[in-house]
Amino acid sequence: MTALASVPPHTRATHQTAPNALLAAVADYYSAKLAAAGPTPRGVDWNSPDAQRLRFAQLLKLVDLSRSFSLLDYGCGYGALGDFLTDIGATCMYLGYDVAPAMIDAARRLHRDRDDRTFTHDAAGLRPMDYAIASGVLNVTCGVDPARWEKHFFGTLDHLARLATRGFAFNALTSYGDPRMRRPDLYYADPCQLFDHCVRRYSRHVALLHDYGLYDFTILVKW
Numbered sequence: 001m002t003a004l005a006s007v008p009p010h011t012r013a014t015h016q017t018a019p020n021a022l023l024a025a026v027a028d029y030y031s032a033k034l035a036a037a038g039p040t041p042r043g044v045d046w047n048s049p050d051a052q053r054l055r056f057a058q059l060l061k062l063v064d065l066s067r068s069f070s071l072l073d074y075g076c077g078y079g080a081l082g083d084f085l086t087d088i089g090a091t092c093m094y095l096g097y098d099v100a101p102a103m104i105d106a107a108r109r110l111h112r113d114r115d116d117r118t119f120t121h122d123a124a125g126l127r128p129m130d131y132a133i134a135s136g137v138l139n140v141t142c143g144v145d146p147a148r149w150e151k152h153f154f155g156t157l158d159h160l161a162r163l164a165t166r167g168f169a170f171n172a173l174t175s176y177g178d179p180r181m182r183r184p185d186l187y188y189a190d191p192c193q194l195f196d197h198c199v200r201r202y203s204r205h206v207a208l209l210h211d212y213g214l215y216d217f218t219i220l221v222k223w
């Protein structure tokens, strides 16, 4: 266990502040996707609505859906997870956060009739909620070198851990896919290394899901 593991994650000081050049590049990348395809799965760079929703179903295995809860959707895009929560009948105060202001504008337009769905692109204003979920935020590297991306990757996990009081979940592309199919602009993570990292750093209660038929995996971390 690291020293960090002895302090409840949501009480640790925040380190992620104003958008840096990497985050600005990520925001530009996704804003271009949105401009091309609108508030649709393709507009957040997913191949299909079915795959987008299958990922949500994995991530929500973190949550006790039988009672009401609050949830931070970290990298929310246009807020599709908010719709998914409605469709499955979850009672939830939902906050969507995205680094791309254009995504937040689209999300606010789509969900304007819901006062239990709010959206922000202000990272500094985020406060811990019961759960934090991140789908697809750790894939597109925008050409930064692997060492820098890994620092960003692990920093994002720390940020998620600080923003959740009951647990957090994220997905990433798996390094167990066919190497010939890899794209140079995407990051393929080692699921076993990440499982080990999460157990040592955050909690004994970690699940690794690598069985749902996509080229990614999901990790659930519970307290």
Ligand SMILES: C[S@@+](CC[C@H](N)C(=O)[O-])C[C@H]1O[C@@H](n2cnc3c(N)ncnc32)[C@H](O)[C@@H]1O
Pocket: 023, 026, 027, 030, 031, 044, 045, 046, 052, 074, 075, 076, 077, 078, 079, 080, 081, 097, 098, 099, 100, 103, 134, 135, 136, 137, 138, 156
């Ligand atoms: C693949 S899309 C997925 C959107 C949404 N989670 C979904 O599944 O429909 C990733 C989203 O995360 C946002 N994003 C990427 N990195 C982020 C970061 N470090 N902080 C906040 N948002 C981020 C992008 O702007 C983009 O809207």
